[in-house]
Amino acid sequence: MVARVQPSVAPQSRLAAPGAGKVGEVSALDEVGSLQHETLGERVTGELRALLIAGRLAPGEKLSLRRVAEALGVSMMPVREAVSRLAADKALEVLPGRAVRVPVLTLAQFRELTRIRLVVEGFAAEEATKVITEAQIAVVARHEAAFLAAAKDPPDPAAAVGANRDLHFALYEAAGMPSLIEMISRLWLKAGPILNLDMRHEPKRLDGGSAVVAHAQLLAALRRRDPAAARQALVEDISAAAEHIERTARLAE
Amino acid sequence: MVARVQPSVAPQSRLAAPGAGKVGEVSALDEVGSLQHETLGERVTGELRALLIAGRLAPGEKLSLRRVAEALGVSMMPVREAVSRLAADKALEVLPGRAVRVPVLTLAQFRELTRIRLVVEGFAAEEATKVITEAQIAVVARHEAAFLAAAKDPPDPAAAVGANRDLHFALYEAAGMPSLIEMISRLWLKAGPILNLDMRHEPKRLDGGSAVVAHAQLLAALRRRDPAAARQALVEDISAAAEHIERTARLAE
DNA sequence: TGTCGTGATCTGTGATCACAGTTAGGTTGG
């Protein structure tokens, strides 16, 4: 049907971009990173992503483009773009003729997601342990402390969820693999609603739970520079949380 | 900033959907799968995805929403949605004030992508080998034969690219993990432009290349039900292709 | 009292218009 999308422009004919700046001239203006003013659609996307990962949007909850637009004080257009992106990641789903909602995972889907997380995040932990710096370990430790504080009595579920997220991603980012981070983000986007909604509703799980010991083992492995042990600690962290979800959470079918 | 997106509807208050169909009654109407008519935006997305994976859109090639819309005979709106989705997957990128183009990978990005592919697709191959059926093996073998035929003299690059894709995904789908397939598709979407554009331009690599022996080893491992060997064969297939790309292809920076 | 039909309302999808920013090409001045 579509023979050529862009017949007129040959990409090879344009090897080097002309560039708007003058060549050979270095000034202080080159320092500023041309703060590309974030487009409105991207901002909405980020807002919804944060809400999903934090578990503040429950599985099955229905969203309305117009309502979201009104709540965020923007037009319907950026919301459409954001929902399109998130739906492409299956972080949201659009029912045929109905509305857009947060997907409700079946038990099989949740188990598959967990298996993938074990592989991908385990790999990330292993690679991160090989190249992590002292300063980065300190950052992880700081988030671990924050998580511990939030899990203590009285527990602060929202803070715990955020600290847990920061801890994990601080580790993953140490691997220095941006595409991997992006991939893991997508996994969290899909698992976030169940995982963190649960953690939010059952703060008792936090204190004395398996997460604290897994995090401690993870940090110890990092300090020992033991990739296999770090992976093992992460696997236990993910597995324990998944088992708890399977026991308690409401999964479809 | 945004406290609650949808304040009026409590998701818990709507535990079970009412359902339009009558319960307890089984008729012929339950057979028809509620044919949801594919939306226009989805069709455009699929069209662009196919073009990207097949390597028919070269890295650095610029796209214009209006041109694409005109070429596909649709309005600009569905194209915007498709580009939004693909840009979210980083299969396309939108320059700040310029145009949208297919990304040009740096050497570091390509290497990272390859490492991730080794982990994820290797895992998929391993899992698939554990549960693959005879019929599914036959399907893989058929695509292998098609690939062999397309690689022979005279080589048919387009057919070879398609057969190679079908072969790999026939294997991965045998694992029965939909989210994993989706994840691998995204990886191919990003690597496709370089990998298959190269294969298209250098058909000599096909005949007598490492791909045919890797595929043969893969099939042998499948028939032996040897997950580790299947993974190894796939790793060699991916690695060999990646090495060739690194030697010949034009990578940024 | 239970069930079905029906209309108002809300849903996402698509099209069209408006706009600021950039690019490319042509023209003018040196």
Added chain:
DNA sequence: CCAACCTAACTGTGATCACAGATCACGACA
């Protein structure tokens, strides 16, 4: 003849309007 400016076309983004389809609630009929 070369370079710099300047204009015109084109870019993605956002907003608004239009429309088919689905949902839901109310009311009428059995």
